[in-house]
Amino acid sequence: MAARKGAGVLELAVLGLLHEAPMHGYELRKRLNTLLGMFRAFSYGSLYPCLKLLLAKGLIVEDRPEDEAVPPLPLQSRRSKIVYKLTADGKERLQQLLTEAGPAAWEDEGFGVHFAFFSHTRADVRLRILEGRRSRLEERLDGMRAALARTRERVDSYTLELQNHGLESVEREVRWLNELIGRESAEQGLRAEATKNTNQDMPRETGR
Amino acid sequence: MAARKGAGVLELAVLGLLHEAPMHGYELRKRLNTLLGMFRAFSYGSLYPCLKLLLAKGLIVEDRPEDEAVPPLPLQSRRSKIVYKLTADGKERLQQLLTEAGPAAWEDEGFGVHFAFFSHTRADVRLRILEGRRSRLEERLDGMRAALARTRERVDSYTLELQNHGLESVEREVRWLNELIGRESAEQGLRAEATKNTNQDMPRETGR
């Protein structure tokens, strides 16, 4: 029972991209795959059904440039390119997705997409997602180090090489996160300083 | 139309692990997830059906310790733990999977598993898989660098940060591959040197 239905990474990615600018499917797919180049690559076979769904949910609509109330050519379907844009509901939904700082936001699949749209994400949520991911990776590090220790005894040099490389990759990502968290905290600190006199509480509860 | 049916990453991983030692499902799954810790984590819901399939294909069999021709207890099913081991067909199939140096072996999903069992893989196949993966990643690098250049103009600092981190990760993996390829080539060179007088041709064709 996730949020409603069919909420994969795609929904967020599409809403996020459309928030920046209206676009048609084909273009959307390319932007998607360069944006997330390293993690995932989507095909039309998943993108178009997703657009259909978002349309049905009323989160996006066709963006016809207004002046086409009556199509000039008689009965021509006249439709290549279908440009979509976010509706008010769509923007709301995007904001909702961006505000949920749960596993979906820091597991491998979701993290990249969430991060890509961090500039539309509340500062405190950003920080919690980064920390969530870090602790997720640190858990994994424990397991990997244990595995490595066991492997070292059975000396399979390739397995060892693989696990070692994996370990270093994850360690590297943790260092990256540390740096980001450092920067974010500093900003948060400054902001807290600035609003201290208004005595505005930090949000105490997550919406789920 | 892949090789026969249901040939995911799991089949290779299971055959590979069982080749090292007979095991039951539960144990198999743990070994699987520590071996591949960084890439994937399988659940029982995929492992057991896979074992069933492999059993049906005759690639594995139950490994009862011989002395149990007649079960001592009357009608007790007496079965916790079902230990599986490879059959001759299973070993052949494993060898076949390990020898195919195609996309399945160097795309993200498959590479880790193939690499993990490199010690059972022919030296020339190893080299071709490593090179295959490297050129795959280099293609990706081109796309990513182009994307980065475009992003730099639109200044979204988080997107930029993400793409930059992704780029560096991939560059790092390429350097790793370069090192491995260097080592492998050196060994290949030595081996070629050693068998030079026998004039044994390098294999000219791929099995596909």
Added chain:
DNA sequence: GTTAGCATGTAAGGAGTTACATGATTTT
């Protein structure tokens, strides 16, 4: 003797891919 963890399985379904089918627009 009851909780905790080992062990095996199945049914339903989610998320995405491949391959196909088709048409419009641009380039050569």
Added chain:
DNA sequence: AAAATCATGTAACTCCTTACATGCTAAC
């Protein structure tokens, strides 16, 4: 006018997950 590429879409399928259902074995 042919070829390339832009653009939209669907059907079938794959691989895997979640949630469930069940029983054994060890520890407390």
